[in-house]
Amino acid sequence: MNNQSLLFSSASTRTKPLILLLLFVCISLGLMLGCNNEVDRPDSALEEQGRLTSLSMAKSEWNIAIEDAWARPTKAGMMSAAYFTMHNVGSVADSLVQVSSNASKDLQIHLSYMNDGIMVMEEQPFVAIQASEQIPFQPGGYHIMIIQPIKDMEEGDKISLSLYFKSGMIIEETIQVGNPTI
Ligand SMILES: [Cu+2]
Secondary structure (H helix, E strand, O other): HHHHHHHHHOOOOHHHHHHHHHHHHHHHHHHHHHHHHOOOOOOEEEEEEHHHHHHHOOOOOOHHHHHEEEEEEEEEOOEEEEEHHHHHHHOOOOOEEEEEEOOOOOOEEEEEEOOOEEEEEEEEEOEEEEOOOOOEOOOOOOEEEEEOOOOOEOOEEEEEEEEOOOOOOOOEEEEOOOOOOO
């Protein structure tokens, strides 16, 4: 018999709920603190986390791949955009609902389109993706707007990109500045 089961068997029926509540509070606090720690991870750890996330997701029905990602070079305080192909290789639909990066505090999901012969862009609350669907984020279409980067983004630099989905899945990628195919 381990310590935990001793604790429960010796406790009166009246104190059991209190012990369970305390355990729950401790576990909840631990999870919250764990989450906060992750926000401050350095880039290399972020990259490792992204790899591990992808590996564990491979076992799940939720599995979205971010392919051919890159960000447009720009100067600090200007505008940049991140592009990639969002590929749902899982078996269930999901929605991209939020994005974040170490490059800027302000990232938005945008869609560019032609309106009366003028290219306009509009913030999107989410981008839904069906099972097996591939959605290109590219110039002239969906893109991640990186508003006022905190420092210059030069060709070859790397930035983090975290993608938050409705299912609760978080994909953490390290993407490069500059398009490798141009
Ligand atoms: Cu935009």
